[in-house]
Amino acid sequence: xxxxxxxxxxxxxxxxxxxxxxxxxxxxxxxxxxxxxxxxxxxxxxxxxxxxxxxxxxxxxxxxxxxxxxxxxxxxxxxxxxxxxxxxxxxxxxxxxxxxxx
Numbered sequence: 001x002x003x004x005x006x007x008x009x010x011x012x013x014x015x016x017x018x019x020x021x022x023x024x025x026x027x028x029x030x031x032x033x034x035x036x037x038x039x040x041x042x043x044x045x046x047x048x049x050x051x052x053x054x055x056x057x058x059x060x061x062x063x064x065x066x067x068x069x070x071x072x073x074x075x076x077x078x079x080x081x082x083x084x085x086x087x088x089x090x091x092x093x094x095x096x097x098x099x100x101x102x
Contacts (some may be wrong), residue, residue, distance in 0.1 A: 001097040002060045007052035008083065032074035035065035045081040057080045059097065066094060
């Protein structure tokens with residue numbers, strides 16, 4: 001099991017309408033791409049200053065399923081239409097959830 005963790009901060013010029021459209025598009029990703037075992041996404045609660053604005057935690061059966069997700073046309077379009085124009089910064093990492101400590 002591969003767990004993919006991704007977070008992003010918006011540019012200062014990002015409007016509330018753009019943020020809303022971003023979140024809607026982000027939440028729709030797992031309905032458009034096969035191989036997603038679980039998918040949680042949302043906006044930061046603001047509990048810690050300096051956190052990213054939005055994030056995703058998604059699980060995939062294996063690295064091939066994760067690659068399918070990353071290369072899927074819906075994911076590519078999401079990045080091109082929302083991430084690239086609105087991102088001040090983003091980070092991601094993947095862990096092997098079958099061997100990581102709980």
